[in-house]
Amino acid sequence: xxxxxIAIGKGIxxxxxxxxxxxxxxxxxxxxxxxxxxxxxxxxxNPKLKVILVAGTNGKTTTTKLIQEILEKEGYRVFRNExxxxxxxxxxxxxxxxxxxxxxxxxxxxxFEVDENSLPIVLDxxxxxxxxxxxLFRDQLDRYGEVNTIAKKWQEALGQASKQTILITNGDDxxxxxxxxxxxxxxxxxxxxxxxxKVGVAPHDVDFLYCPQCKTKLxxxxxxxxxxxxxxxxxxxxxxxxxETFSELPNPMLGNYNRYNINAATLLxxxxxxxxxxxxxxxxxxxxxxxxxxxxxxxKGKNIFLLLSKNPTGFNQSIQGILxxxxxxxxxxxxxxxxxxxxxxxxxxxxxxxxxxKSKQITISGDRAYxxxxxxxxxxxxxxxxxxxxxxxxxxxxxxxxxxTLYVLATYSAMLETRKILSGRKIL
Amino acid sequence: MNHKLPTxxxxxxxxxxxxxxxxxxGDRGNIMTLQKRCEWRGIxxxxxxxxxxxxxxxxxxxxxxxxxxxxxxxxxxxNKDLFExxxxxxxxxxxxxxxxxxxxxAYQFLGxxxxxxxxxxxxxxxxxxxxxxxxGENTQRLIGNIVAKTENTTIVGFENHGxxxxxxxxxxxxxxxxxxxxxxxxxxxxxxxxKNSIGTYLHGPILPKNPxxxxxxxxxxxxxxxxxxxxxxxxxxxxxxKAKEVIVSRIK
Numbered sequence: 001x002x003x004x005x006i007a008i009g010k011g012i013x014x015x016x017x018x019x020x021x022x023x024x025x026x027x028x029x030x031x032x033x034x035x036x037x038x039x040x041x042x043x044x045x046n047p048k049l050k051v052i053l054v055a056g057t058n059g060k061t062t063t064t065k066l067i068q069e070i071l072e073k074e075g076y077r078v079f080r081n082e083x084x085x086x087x088x089x090x091x092x093x094x095x096x097x098x099x100x101x102x103x104x105x106x107x108x109x110x111x112f113e114v115d116e117n118s119l120p121i122v123l124d125x126x127x128x129x130x131x132x133x134x135x136l137f138r139d140q141l142d143r144y145g146e147v148n149t150i151a152k153k154w155q156e157a158l159g160q161a162s163k164q165t166i167l168i169t170n171g172d173d174x175x176x177x178x179x180x181x182x183x184x185x186x187x188x189x190x191x192x193x194x195x196x197x198k199v200g201v202a203p204h205d206v207d208f209l210y211c212p213q214c215k216t217k218l219x220x221x222x223x224x225x226x227x228x229x230x231x232x233x234x235x236x237x238x239x240x241x242x243x244e245t246f247s248e249l250p251n252p253m254l255g256n257y258n259r260y261n262i263n264a265a266t267l268l269x270x271x272x273x274x275x276x277x278x279x280x281x282x283x284x285x286x287x288x289x290x291x292x293x294x295x296x297x298x299x300k301g302k303n304i305f306l307l308l309s310k311n312p313t314g315f316n317q318s319i320q321g322i323l324x325x326x327x328x329x330x331x332x333x334x335x336x337x338x339x340x341x342x343x344x345x346x347x348x349x350x351x352x353x354x355x356x357x358k359s360k361q362i363t364i365s366g367d368r369a370y371x372x373x374x375x376x377x378x379x380x381x382x383x384x385x386x387x388x389x390x391x392x393x394x395x396x397x398x399x400x401x402x403x404x405t406l407y408v409l410a411t412y413s414a415m416l417e418t419r420k421i422l423s424g425r426k427i428l
Numbered sequence: 429m430n431h432k433l434p435t436x437x438x439x440x441x442x443x444x445x446x447x448x449x450x451x452x453x454g455d456r457g458n459i460m461t462l463q464k465r466c467e468w469r470g471i472x473x474x475x476x477x478x479x480x481x482x483x484x485x486x487x488x489x490x491x492x493x494x495x496x497x498x499x500x501x502x503x504x505x506x507n508k509d510l511f512e513x514x515x516x517x518x519x520x521x522x523x524x525x526x527x528x529x530x531x532x533x534a535y536q537f538l539g540x541x542x543x544x545x546x547x548x549x550x551x552x553x554x555x556x557x558x559x560x561x562x563x564g565e566n567t568q569r570l571i572g573n574i575v576a577k578t579e580n581t582t583i584v585g586f587e588n589h590g591x592x593x594x595x596x597x598x599x600x601x602x603x604x605x606x607x608x609x610x611x612x613x614x615x616x617x618x619x620x621x622x623k624n625s626i627g628t629y630l631h632g633p634i635l636p637k638n639p640x641x642x643x644x645x646x647x648x649x650x651x652x653x654x655x656x657x658x659x660x661x662x663x664x665x666x667x668x669x670k671a672k673e674v675i676v677s678r679i680k
Contacts, residue, residue: 141453141588146499202448204456209448215505217480343572344586346631349457370671374636377667378460385667 002045002103005031005038009096024085028092039092040125046105051126052268053114055154056134056170058314059261060086060113061290062253063134066265068111070283074275080111083290084340084412087118088125116150120157130166130272131158131185132264133176137226138207138350139311140342147207151175158183168268170260171243172228178212178238188271190263191243196256197222197229205312205350213238224256225320226313249280252287253294254321257314292415294321299422302397303405306422308415310341312350315409319355322407330406331359332396333376334389334414335366341411345371353379361399365392366414389414390421439472440649443490445518446498446506447477450534453588455496457633458529461642462492469661471646480505484514492649493521497532497631507537515553522555527624527648529641531634535619535627536560536591545590556622557596558611573675574608574630576618582606583638584675585630593629595620602626607679624648637675639668 009027031038043051054064061083071078081094091112099105114122116136133154138147158167158179169180171189180187202209205226211218211233223229232239246263262284269275289295295306305325309318322329337343345368353375356362362383364372369385376383386392396406410418444459459475466473478487487493498506510518522528522538536542539552545564552559571588583603592612595601602619603610610618610629619628626641628634635642643660650658 138452146452148499148501204451206448210501210505215501344453344588344631346454346457346586346633349454349460349633349636350451368671368674370667370674371637373667374671375457378457378464378636380464 002035002038002041003101005034006096006099006101006103008034009093010101013093013097024082025087025089025093027096028089028094031092031096032089037125039088039095039122042095042099042103042105043126045103049105049107049110050129050272051110051112052130052132052272053112053119053122053126053128054132054134055114055116055119056132057116057137057139057311058317059134059257059264062258062293063132063261063265064111064113065290066262066283066287067268069287070265070269070275070280071109071273073283074273074279076109076273077107078109078111079105079107081113083113086113086115088121091122116144117153120153120160123157123160127162128165130168130268131161132268133167133169133179134264135170135173135228135260135313136175136207137205137311137313138347141344141347147175151179151212155179155182158185161185166268166272168264168271170228170264171241172224172230172260173208174218174227174231174238175208175212177241181241186271188267189241189243190260190267191245192224192228192256192259192263193245193247194222194230195247196259197224199223202227203316204352205316211236211238224260225317246277249277250284252284253289254324255317256320257317258289258294292410292419295419297422299393300397301402302400304397304408304422305405306408306410306415306418308412309409310411312347315348315351318409319352322409323355326405326407327358329356329359330361330396330400330404331356332363332365332392332406332408333372333383334392334408334410334418335364335368335372336411336414336417337368338413340413348372348375351375353381357381360404361396363392363396365389366411389417393418393421436470438650438654439474440466440491440646440653441474441476441489443476443478443487443493445478445487445493445495445514445534446480446509448479449502449506450496450498452497452499452502453532453586453631454633455494455531455631458494458496458531458635458642461633461635461639462494462646465639465642465663466646468663471650478514480509484517487514487517487521490521491526491653492645493518493526493528493625495528495530495534496633497534503533503537510537510553519553519555522623522625525623525648525652527645527652528626529634529645530625530627531631532589532629535629536593538627539593542591556620556625556627557600558593558620558627560591560593562591570609570613570629572608573678574610574618575606575676575679576603576608576610576630577606578603578641581638581640582672582676583630583634583641584672585628585632585634585637587629588631589629602628624652637668637672639663639665
């Protein structure tokens with residue numbers, strides 16, 4: 001039966017590839033249809049395979065890619081699921097494609113990025129070697145539901161993991177820190193060095209300002225961004241634990257959010273694989289993030305910098321990242337409301353677009369371009385709206401000097417669409 | 429962009445209830461809209477953030493009130509403060525026709541009670557003649573774009589709620605649903621217009637794309653405060669109307 005599921009899955013993959021259809025989750029979908037415990041039975045057949053799960057609102061793909069590159073450099077054989085194919089069917093697909101017909105996976109490590117809501121079902125099927133919980137922010141509330149609900153689900157789901165599981169989580173996030181403390185697993189915390197934090201009032205895109213234990217308002221000594229920082233509850237004494245901050249590591253990408261991703265990966269590599277920091281530095285120096293995530297491209301002779309920005313915290317971090325590079329940026333904002341973007345675009349009002357006040361120009365496109373234009377109007381800034389994305393790109397680059405860069409901030413489907421235009425071909 | 433109009437002698441204090449707790453779905457956009465639309469007309473405006481720890485007398489000084497939606501945990505913290513502390517003043521404000529906007533969780537809580545999925549009756553502030561029932565996890569949440577007709581205009585937004593709200597008298601409905609679910613997905617009503625207060629399920633947030641509603645609130649607030657008939661100067665709402673049209677056109 002197992003062999004049959006694999007054979008059918010591989011067949012589907014062959015067919016969908018042949019017809020160049022976006023079919024990355026189909027083989028797994030079919031494998032699960034023929035055998036609902038497909039994932040768990042294959043994993044059980046490969047007891048030496050170390051499975052690592054990476055969950056969180058932002059940074060899953062970047063973190064997973066970084067871990068893979070470092071492990072491979074150290075001689076490990078690694079496979080991972082495709083970016084975005086992070087439901088159980090996506091994981092099953094990557095298993096189908098990487099196993100032989102007998103269900104053997106000739107690898108040392110499997111890296112799976114896992115959708116926030118899918119972590120419980122995945123943990124139902126897999127007893128992982130390690131779990132990384134990166135962060136938890138509001139994201140597509142129409143699809144994921146409320147952040148507290150996800151936190152609760154995660155907490156319950158971790159109860160299914162074996163007690164030897166290595167849990168790597170964000171010690172600067174009060175809710176994740178709380179989940180870590182209560183998990184009973186072998187937990188280690190990553191965080192950000194204080195030199196990257198600030199003293200100040202809470203920003204607007206926060207989700208956990210109150211103590212997860214007793215619901216008293218938390219006090220922050222320092223903050224990195226959103227609700228993350230060095231916190232303390234004065235009522236019940238729940239507080240920020242010691243975190244590993246690896247401030248000596250280089251950050252080849254923009255922004256503090258990538259420092260978190262790097263630190264999460266590094267902590268896992270040290271705790272789970274005893275890898276030397278020097279080896280991590282070597283890979284980091286040459287590392288480039290996954291497609292669409294801080295990707296540099298050239299289009300009609302102009303520099304384009306593409307940043308996937310899909311929720312308030314992600315967008316705020318993209319804006320901060322851009323401003324680190326360019327004080328007067330040219331900006332293109334692309335807002336879609338298709339299923340992968342989330343149909344509700346209310347969240348743009350939680351983003352600090354006022355920070356773009358010194359930009360040279362702001363161009364806007366996407367399904368909900370006028371919603372974005374309205375947000376920009378209420379930030380007292382000017383923008384040009386072009387309904388067609390291709391026209392918007394042309395308009396944005398038309399006034400740019402050769403040395404300038406156009407920063408494209410796009411939601412998920414808009415990012416894919418733009419990449420298609422920029423590269424002149426279909427990717428994924 | 430709108431140019432500032434000559435400064436008037438009008439002043440408004442807008443109370444924003446629990447901005448750190450009741451602000452999950454871009455609710456801040458409602459405050460920005462009220463603020464800018466006052467400023468663009470030269471009306472002096474002050475935003476008073478009312479937190480758990482804020483003294484309740486600050487609420488008394490407000491000419492217009494806004495409270496957004498929240499997640500369950502946050503809502504519990506807020507409910508406690510309203511019951512023990514600020515609810516009485518809020519009730520008096522609404523009953524003396526001080527205009528306000530109450531979205532989703534806030535709207536529900538201003539009603540008589542909320543019946544949970546387990547059948548437990550949680551008391552509300554008993555200001556609006558409504559009650560809400562949550563039919564449980566096995567019943568679908570009401571999620572999606574919504575278009576409704578109010579007395580004077582068409583409004584658009586996005587709704588996402590598990591609770592079903594029922595008006596004691598349907599004549600109080602804020603709007604008639606054209607597409608979407610509204611109060612309960614059954615009787616075609618959306619929200620409530622009670623004295624000068626609006627309770628609604630519309631996120632989006634509601635005010636940026638429905639500037640008519642923002643202006644209604646501002647106008648009423650000025651009329652009550654200054655005791656005279658007020659006509660607001662028109663603003664250029666081209667972008668607002670285009671954003672609204674995108675949603676309206678999808679139901680055609």
